Every structure is written in structure tokens, then in C-alpha cells.
Amino acid sequence: MSSIDIQHPHTLAPAKARKAVEEVAKKLAERFDVEYGWVGDTLNFSRSGVDGKIALQPNQLHVSAQLGFLLGALKGPIESEIRRVLEERFK
Template identity: 50%
Template sequence: MPSIDIRRTHSLGLEQAHAAVDKVAQRMREKFGVDTGWDDDTLRFSHMGVDGGIAVSAHDVHVQARLGMLVSALKPRIENEIHAKLDEYFGPAKTP
């Protein structure tokens, strides 16, 4: 099963990171009908063909998702959208 695994550092702190992920979750629910819910510091999400989580800490955000066969063809598009939302809510990725 194809998967997505993206980690991004940030400087928002835990409370603001939670708030940012809440905004992302709201958009996922409205736009795609995704089921979401918090499990400690991880927002779990699921929808037909996709399930995973967005884990937040005071210093980073970690997106993991498993893609079903029908959705796997969309993996590059989904990854691009995740990077765009991380840029929007957590700032651009830092390059070493």
C-alpha cells in the first residue's frame, strides 16, 4: 500500500500548531468529507481510500497517510497539496 510520510519543523509552539492543524482538518472535512479526530497530539483522519494522522509537537509536524489502490495514482498531487498547506500554516520548509 503506497504511503506518504512528510515531516516539517516549525517555531509555532504546541498550542499554535494544534490550532493550525485544526484549520487544516476543518478544510479537509468541508472539501472532502474526511472524518477527523484528535488522539492526544495526533489528528487522525480517514476517508475512502486514505487514512493517517498529523502529529504535532512544539517543534515539528509529521504527516503520515496510507493510500488505497484507487487513490495511489494521486499520490504526487496529494503530496503537493500537503506541502502547500504546510507552507501556508507553518511557514516554508527550511533548507539545510
């Protein structure tokens, strides 16, 4: 299994950061059939081949995911896209 572990700083207020994470999760659900749900300040997401979470922390997001065999082969492009979205939404 491959894993992704990204820590990304942000300056958003907690409510705005949560809303931005929710918007990203909705798009993932629509495009890739990802299921997600909040547990406290952590958004858990999953689908066949991936299990992960986005933890909201003061001034930082922590994205972690375990990729199955097939998605593991695409780890580089997946990680690059996650970083691009984080840069775009969480400055």
C-alpha cells in the same frame, strides 16, 4: 498501497500549531468528507481510500497517510498539496 510520510519543521507554539492543524482538518472535512479526531497530540483522519495522522511534535509536524489503490495513483499531486499547505501555515 501508497504511503505519504512528511516531516515539516515549524516554530509555532503548541497551542497555535494545534489550532492550525484543526483548521486544515476542518477544511478537509468540508471538501473531501474526511472524518477526524484528536488522540493526545495526534490528529487522526480517514475516509474511503485514505487513513492518516498528523502528529504534533515540538518544532515539527509529522504527516503520514496510507492511500488506497485509486488515490495511490494521485500520490504526487496529493503530497505536493500537503507540502504547499504546510509551507503556507507552518513556517
